[in-house]
Amino acid sequence: MSKNKKPAPKKGKPQNAAKNTGGAPRPKPQNQNASASQWTSGSKRKKSNLGVIALGFVGLVVVLMVLIYVLTKAGETQPTDSAQTTESVVLTNYDASNQPTLGNPDSNVKIVEFGDYKCPDCKIWSETVLPELQTKYLDTNEASFQFADYPFLAADSTLLALGGQSLYEQNPDYFWPYYKAVYANQDTTKVKENWITEDYIVDLVKESVPDADIEKFTKDLKNKTYQADVDADVKAGNDSKITGTPTIFVNGEKVDNPTLANVEAAVEAAKAK
Structure with a gap:
């Protein structure tokens, strides 16, 4: 069997040419310029990212500084504003000795309503909140x-207040049927x-308080016999900085938004003291 002989080198080829040893192919020399370009590009990207991060950080610092400034300024003015909005309104120059009263006048918790008989909200309060308070407390x-007069909606509001005061002076028990009848007939x-009119009120009293002395009541109403008592209530309301009706006080402190829940909360707080 013939053997394959390695062919003799061709003429013109150097004898000492490097031989392929059968290993991994020799890597081709890299383009130095290309390699440098890659590194340079990478550095630019890194620098660009760092720039974005730096700008974002600076922006965040600026935002935080603005927020701190705004909050600081708000903090400087807040105590004054808060004091104005949360300042408690206190019942002032109010004489409780001669007022229509329900419940125990000697109790430690005293509720006072300033109302106008022509006020629609007073009607709602008297027909929804007061009955609940009466049952519970x-x-x-x-x-x-206690009810105090604060007639301000129209001139005849004072006439209605005089009617209630005249009946109260005649007999304290006559007041509350009148109180309910006026609200029930409110327009x-x-x-x-x-x-x-006076005639309207007299007719209302004849119907709602049949035991009243109508002759005396008519005379007192016409002569405005108890105008000073109504005026005293109005002055107390003004001194107490009342701005509308119904205004409710519990132990001398005004109840904001006098819903049943808010008045009950005020009563419970007063009981706990």
């Missing part, structure tokens, strides 16, 4: 309730109109 003698479409 007045009938159980845990609190007392919410004529709040600002001056339409209530």
Whole structure:
């Protein structure tokens, strides 16, 4: 069998040419310029990213500084504003000795309503909140309730207030049927109109308080016998910085937004003291 012989080198080829040893192919020399270009490009990207991060950090610092400035300024003015909005309104120059009263007048919790008989909100309050308070606190003698006149919606508001005061002076028990009857017959479409007359009130008293001395009541109403008592209530309301009706006080402090829940909370707080 013939053997394959390595062919003799061709002429012109150097004898000492490097041989391929059968290993991994020799790597081709890299383009130095290309390699440098890659590194340079990478450095630019890194520098660009660092620039973006730096700008973002600076922006964040600026935002934080602005927020700190705003909050600092707000903090400087807040105590004054807060003091104005949260300042408690206190019942001032109010004489509780001669007022229509429900419940125990000697109780430690005293509720006072300033109301106008022509006020629609007073009507709602008297027909929804007061009955609940009466059941829970007045009938159980845990609190007392007084009504004070604050007629301001129209001229005839004062006439209605005089009617209530005249009946109270005649007999304290006559006041509350009148209080309920006036609200029950309120005309919410004529709040600002001056339409209530003496005859209207006399007829209302004849119907709602049949035991009253109508002759005396009519005379007192016509002569405005108890105008000074109504005026005293109005002055107390003004001194107490009342801005509308109904305004409710519990132990001399005004109840903001006098819903049943808010008045009950004020009563419970007063009981706990």
